[in-house]
Amino acid sequence: MDDSFNTTATSTRARTSSSVVVKTIRVIGWTSLIAGILILGFVAQQLFVTSWFADRNQAALEDQAQTYFTEASAGAEVVPYVPSQAGLQPETGSGTPVGADPSDGTEMEVRRTILVEPAPPVHQAFAIIRVPTIDKLKDGWTVVEGVTRSDLKNGAGHMPHTALPGQPGNAVISGHRTTYGAPFHDFDQLEPGDIIEVETAIGVHTYAVRETEIVRPTELWVTEPRDGAWLTLTTCDPKFSSRRRLVVFAELVDGPNAEAILGA
Numbered sequence: 001m002d003d004s005f006n007t008t009a010t011s012t013r014a015r016t017s018s019s020v021v022v023k024t025i026r027v028i029g030w031t032s033l034i035a036g037i038l039i040l041g042f043v044a045q046q047l048f049v050t051s052w053f054a055d056r057n058q059a060a061l062e063d064q065a066q067t068y069f070t071e072a073s074a075g076a077e078v079v080p081y082v083p084s085q086a087g088l089q090p091e092t093g094s095g096t097p098v099g100a101d102p103s104d105g106t107e108m109e110v111r112r113t114i115l116v117e118p119a120p121p122v123h124q125a126f127a128i129i130r131v132p133t134i135d136k137l138k139d140g141w142t143v144v145e146g147v148t149r150s151d152l153k154n155g156a157g158h159m160p161h162t163a164l165p166g167q168p169g170n171a172v173i174s175g176h177r178t179t180y181g182a183p184f185h186d187f188d189q190l191e192p193g194d195i196i197e198v199e200t201a202i203g204v205h206t207y208a209v210r211e212t213e214i215v216r217p218t219e220l221w222v223t224e225p226r227d228g229a230w231l232t233l234t235t236c237d238p239k240f241s242s243r244r245r246l247v248v249f250a251e252l253v254d255g256p257n258a259e260a261i262l263g264a
Helices: 003-074 149-154 258-262
Strands: 077-082 113-116 125-130 141-145 156-158 169-174 195-200 203-215 229-237 244-254
Touching (some): 149 156, 195 229
8 A cells, every 4th residue: 555645544534633622622612611601690690680689679678667567566465474485475365463363352463564566477578677786787677577588589587487576485587698688698797795676566676696506407496486585597607508507596685575574
């Protein structure tokens, strides 16, 4: 066989192989570039676009909350209460005051009372949370009833079936840390003694931070009832991850029901 033919065939195969390698590298390069752009777009959407919409929605939600304050305050009731193992629970209806013995005619102890507001409808903006030491929350962030994904897109979410803020028991509120306005972004900076205020239809309830904990998402004990009146705030930990939960426990120290609940 002619050596020139062999050389030409070898050269052709080499060029073909080189062309395939170049095309493969080009495809991989463009694919990586497009994937990178899509990932950056997704990150930007999650961090900035969702927060832009959440911040924009806050004005409307605050107006909704203020309107609700007027409506709910008209339905608030003064009710007696007695301590229980699950916190100080309201006792509705009339009855004999604590320590009373109707048969002996002795002076009876006057039963303390608390002010109770109606439970808000699901998805309703019904409260405003403020934290003076955190810039994002100095002016307040709206709290809605519910902790579904759609609820947390709009504001912080109160867990239904836990106590309302300012009431005996454990009021649990959750919020985003990096998206949808990231209202709880700086909660790792809270220290014991820091003040948290929650405004509802019956007034402003002031809490003092007692402790913070990092727990697994499955540790639901943080939502259980507690003696006294507590505010439990939950968010993701670490930032940009949902692997764990940062939990802030704060105790009621002032507000419409503080004197009765604290026994002062």
